[in-house]
């Protein structure tokens with residue numbers, strides 16, 4: 424039995440789909456407010472709970488052999504990115520789990536002080552490595568599925584809002600490729616007890632994204648490039664009313680102001696370990712947007 428957290432999210436939903444296609448039994452950890460009917464239709468067990476509750480985590484982990492931690496944090500890195508994962512690891516040990524897959528983030532080890540999510544992910548990585556469990560830690564770059572709403576807006580308006588340096592490099596990964604890597608991690612020997620950076624096959628500049636949209640929709644892009652100090656200004660203003668949100672926005676600012684790409688060697692290593700060719704962003708977009 425697999426336990427998947429974040430099963431209604433961009434990665435988790437695809438992971439459950441793949442596991443069910445392979446007829447694996449899957450327990451999905453969802454909130455009562457989540458949209459989980461697709462998971463039910465695919466034959467996954469539904470465990471309703473909240474990852475802020477240790478009791479819920481304890482119950483959800485009973486009798487599972489594999490845990491895939493793919494939940495997000497809704498701006499509460501301490502409770503969800505950190506505490507919930509530590510509790511999942513403890514329960515994995517208590518239940519003799521065979522393999523734990525943890526979705527971290529590219530750059531988790533760079534020591535960004537102002538980014539609670541990155542700090543929590545690094546602390547969990549270290550805890551998992553010291554746990555004695557078999558593990559795979561995946562550090563993805565940006566997900567292609569996040570760009571789908573922006574592509575839809577571009578299709579209608581031709582507009583693309585680019586915040587920060589247009590020359591910053593990124594290697595957006597196909598969310599379907601990432602899900603496949605997650606699922607294969609529990610069986611592929613080369614993925615056992617590894618930390619792997621996961622990016623797409625190309626190193627893109629952020630300004631390449633509206634160019635790709637333009638090719639996909641045959642439409643001239645109108646790029647609005649907002650400098651980072653606009654985000655900083657908004658963040659400071661917000662801080663006057665809500666210091667907690669201001670802190671959480673540190674992760675967002677870190678994402679906007681730094682480069683998140685995999686080297687050619689890292690990508691080649693990934694393709695070798697998992698034995699398939701990674702998909703480009705353009706191919707992903709064309710598949711989903713039927714163009």
Ligand SMILES: NC(=O)c1ccc[n+]([C@@H]2O[C@H](COP(=O)([O-])OP(=O)(O)OC[C@H]3O[C@@H](n4cnc5c(N)ncnc54)[C@H](OP(=O)(O)O)[C@@H]3O)[C@@H](O)[C@H]2O)c1
Nearest residue numbers: 429430431432433434454457473474493494495563565566
């Ligand atoms: N998106 C990216 O570009 C990216 C890049 C690198 C790493 N990552 C990491 O990958 C992981 C998954 O990202 P994603 O984009 O697939 O996530 P996502 O689409 O934002 O989904 C987040 C998931 O977490 C669940 N969740 C949030 N709070 C919860 C709680 N208190 N109890 C139970 N479930 C809760 C959500 O459930 P609901 O349906 O109830 O909201 C949802 O299923 C995250 O750890 C993220 O840090 C993401």
